[in-house]
Amino acid sequence: DTGVSQDPRHKITKRGQNVTFRCDPISEHNRLYWYRQTLGQGPEFLTYFQNEAQLEKSRLLSDRFSAERPKGSFSTLEIQRTEQGDSAMYLCASSRVTGNYGYTFGSGTRLTVV
Amino acid sequence: AQTVTQSQPEMSVQEAETVTLSCTYDTSESNYYLFWYKQPPSRQMILVIRQEAYKQQNATENRFSVNFQKAAKSFSLKISDSQLGDTAMYFCAFGFNDMRFGAGTRLTVKP
DSSP states (O other), rough: OOOOOOOOOOOOTTTTHHHHHHHHOTTOOEEEEEHHHHHHSSOOOEEEETTTTTEEEEETTTTTTEEOOTTOOEEEEOOOOOOGGOOEEEEEEETTTTTTTTTTOOOEEEEEEE | OOEOOOSSSEEEEEESSSSEOOOEEOSSSOOEEEEEEETTTTSEEEEEEEEETTTOOOEEEETTEEEETTTTEEEEEESSSGGGGGGGEEEEEEEEESEEOOOOOOEEEEE
């Protein structure tokens, strides 16, 4: 297992366009998390899944954001009608069910909205 | 609300010396886990050390150790014998089902 993979590594898009990111977690990890990190800040929680069920979604998350994990394996995060304020690093992490051993993070997808 | 505060935005230490990074948090939960993560420049987040809130004994991982004070909701990280490779952003985090992170401390180890 090569760890948590995220694709693409970088994405530049024009304001108003839709973007989709993919995350492939460690295969035996049931939980998958999405975070957003802006420059000089810590990761901000967005949402997490246990298998295919989305168990929690941040109240800060705009309706323009949606995440799926259709078969309990990989996950996608879509941002519709992107805004400049969406520019950030989007981090995916995975863990075993309780997460008490900590998360394994991917390298992230850096989104730039121009 | 669950919050994490890292009051030291930047710190520096001489190689081979010891440095302590502070972290406080706020929660009404009684059962949770605490973590320190390291994020080297342009690289991914790596778990440094974890602590279970119900354990009084402080966790230790080689040169890294924590001082966990549950009543004070404090969770500091001590790095002994600092190495150049320790230069990174350090994030304190806690949670149970999902984690909340602090804003980070940028640590620079100087030769």
